[in-house]
Amino acid sequence: MRACYYDDIGAARDVLRTGDVPTPECGPGEVRVKLATSGVNPVDVKVRAGRKQPWPRIIPHSDGAGTIDQVGDGVDKKRIGERVWIWNAQWKRPFGTAAEYVALPSAQAVALPDKVSFAEGACLGIPAMTAFHAVELAMRSGKTLLVSGGAGAVGHYAIQFAKLAGATVLTTVSSPEKAKIAKEAGADHVIDYKTENVGDRVMALTDKRGVDAVVELNITANAKLLPTVLRPKGSVIVYGIAGPDLSLPAQFLLSNAIGIQFFLVFELDAAERARAVSGIGAALAQGKLIHRVDPRQFGLNDTAAAHEAVEQGASAKIVVTI
Template identity: 50%
Template sequence: MRAIGYSAFGAAADVLALHDIGVPEPAAGEVRVKLVYSGVNPSDAKARSGTRPGVLRPPFDLVVPHSDGSGVIDAVGAGVAPARIGERVWIWNGQWQRAFGSAAESICLPSAQAVALPDGVSFEAGAALGIPGLTAAHAVFGGGNISGQTLLISGGAGAVGHNAVQLAKWGGATVIATASPRAFERVKAAGADHVLDYRADDLAAQIMAITEGKGIDRAVEPEFGANAGLLAEVMRANGTIAAYGSQLDMSPTLPFGPFLFKAITIDIVLIYILDPAPRAAAIDKLHAALSACALHPAIHEIMPLEDAAKAHERVMSAGRNGAVLLEI
């Protein structure tokens, strides 16, 4: 079968290549998914580039990248109900701690990691549910019911942020999002009640004015280090920051005094290692929102499998409006 893979770290165009590998057979407890789309995420590009501290070489002789995807189950291993064959599914953690991910014609993985797509949900949307969808759902709902709360969603135009805005609005929250001015209308269309320029000098004052001085109940944050000072100002007492990234400052210095005297909770979100119960809850929220037509995962571009290198470059470029998919 056709698969994209790499055997060394480096630039996408230099190390990603099309391979012909054997069709995998599902082991006990596994299913095989004939893939329709593979979802490309920034984490896939970072892993391929070799920029993670202390990691000098790929963990396997050949790595087929990507954690997300969608397709149809066409075989099952021992212990899995044969009735699953023919089921439309989306997958999560396809390549997490494994050699072969979703940038291929087929993938075998534990049955629980192939989730039945709700009726009417497209394969395209399904391929965008893994990392960006689950991260958004857990960041928004990981603390429970948000109805009546005020949520701050930084980076509301990003793949996770755009999903989070839709989910938070559907969940009954007042949504304040930040974005660049060129993305304001798109973020408003996703459901944000207020969209603010993330570069504004008076951003904290604007947020506090909108909340009438009460502050933010829950923040969904992709750049925790860079925004720690702002969050210290705008969070209410006993508020929660759900942080899923801090690329601009990986060793942040926190204003501990304001954090302490507001008893702010910092909830670090890493969707790959989420425990089964909160993962199931996040999946339920995604499916409920999809079924209610309240969530529409944005797709920026779909490319053929052979253009995987271009897809890796695109997913790391500025101004992207949604997921990047490979069509298998």
């Protein structure tokens, strides 16, 4: 089969290669997916440019979508021909979705409704699952949420899942264009942090009470805002950082009994994963989700350019068409 791969870490154009590699076969409990699309996430770029090479050869990307064409022992043969979206394809495994085929555990290939395109299916694995779980945790504190970065891949889905759960959603953005994206997702209030004081706006919008919870994409940069936006006994749900060290407003957090929950979407437990898959599936079946796919066309041979687009801060999901 054809695949994009790298044998060493480095810049995208220096290390990414496209060529023929062995076509995978299913093991017990696995399915093989003939891939139509491969989604590129920031983590894929970071691993490829990272400090060490965990395997001799890596086919990148954890997200993707396609059609099951083979099943292993113990998997219902009726799954052959099923349209699916994929999660964790390249997590703790060397071979992901930047290829014509991928073999992986059956549970990691989830039914994709016919009305959802393969490009849209490639958006779900990391962004939508992160957003669903973050909102699930945040809603335990109440129904008024502040979503950081509402025009980003995760924030955009988080707004939608929060609204489906009945929340009032405030969100931060960095431009009028991004404000429009967040509003289209359903945000009740959009705050441009480049031109507005976030704390003042949050307090004005919540009658000086503060939000019940913050869904945070970058706690490293935004921790200083917490005293200005959170109510006592509120919570912060953290799914992203921008560095290895963190400075927190400890006195505020202690005095106000603020809960902070970090999580990594790759490491959800079975019950958490099942709820996310079920919630995403229900929203897809009902046509309730808006997906943001970058309009640029990237083929398998263009994977290096796709990685560079992510590095340059693409505002919508970069998808490689296989």
